[in-house]
Amino acid sequence: MTDADATADPYPFSTGRPSHVVFQSLNLDEIRPAERFDYWQEMVIRGAELERTAVEEYPVFEGRMISLGTPTSELHQGYASPYVTRRQPHHIRKDDSDVTALYLVQEGTITHHQDGDRDVNVSSGDFLFFNMARPSESSLSACALIELDLSAQTLQAELGMIPSPSLVTDALSVSKLAPLLKAQLAHLPHALGAMSEAERVLSLRSTENLAIAILRGMLRNTTALAWFDMESPAQANALFLAACRFIDRELRHPHLDVAMVADALYCSRATLYRAFAENQKSVGTYIRQARLARLWQLLERAPANALIGDLAERCGLYDTPNVNRMFRAEFAVAPSDVRRHIAGRS
Secondary structure, eight states, X not given: OOHHHHHSOOOOGGGOOOSSOEEEEEEGGGSOGGGHHHHHHHHTOOSOEEEXXXXXXXXXXXXXXXXXXXXXXEEEEEEEOOEEEEEOHHHXXXXXXXXXXXXXXXXXXXXXXXXXXXXXXXXXXXXXXXXTTSOEEEEEOSEEEEEEEEEHHHHHHHHSSOOOHHHHHHHHHHOTTHHHHHHHHHHHHHHGGGSOHHHHHHHXXXXXXXXXXXXXXXXXXXXXXXXXXXXXXXXXXXXXXXXXXXXXXSTXXXXXXHHHHHHHHTOOHHHHHHHHHTTTOOHHHHHHHHHHHHHHHHHHHSOTTXXXXXXXXXXXXOOHXXXXXXXXXXXXXXXXHHHHHHHHHO
């Protein structure tokens, strides 16, 4: 760490991402014992409430952390005495954070509860996934952890869903790529000190990309069929939203159907049917309505000389004789009526 890093006031990551690159160490040895726990919460914990535990065994709260933060990501490696952290609905409403985090437990144990998911118990060598958009409670023993923050928006785009903690822990426990990620996470915090700022940013970005690639790969595992617990409203809704996003991306595909969607999401057709039924929809109806809605959008934007049949094919509607009938049944007007109305407004 440079002299500038060592002398600068520490950045409070509890307030959110920094607007510039921050590389720092934080050690509670420099803080008065009576103030350490409050200082830890003030500097480290974002959008949650903390409660000390095992006070008799750990009368003086200990904590230390190495952190690298950029405007788009963070990496932290540290140790702390036992505590419980709770993220309540009012924290979520106030914070509205686009953050998920992947933890690697190096020492100690964590019991994690997230609403809509079963409890997850992790120990040394295990991964834990944390979603700041969900109410949760975590009970930590004296733990050494590495935390890699991941953008929820990026995960949604790459995975088609935000996975549950139990899903990630179970999947990475058997992933053949997990040891590669563990080695990278364990090495990086200790290597950062000898790097330039540009090298630190590149290393963080590369580690984030590796984690996302491995998480994406785990969804290709054949055991994925068991990951969707349809008794869990959160997981059923996650599957429904992932299916809708996939359908919206693939509307032009001529063979888009239930089987194609189920194969893409690594779930059974029965599971997919149930996820849509929970939202009072059917897969086939959603595909038809999405295609017709896309056709309406194209009719509003396309040049006046564009053929309606060509626009319909761009939406996956290849049965030209039936397009008018389906469109009129859905919107009570014909495609040509929409085009005339748009032309009349010009």
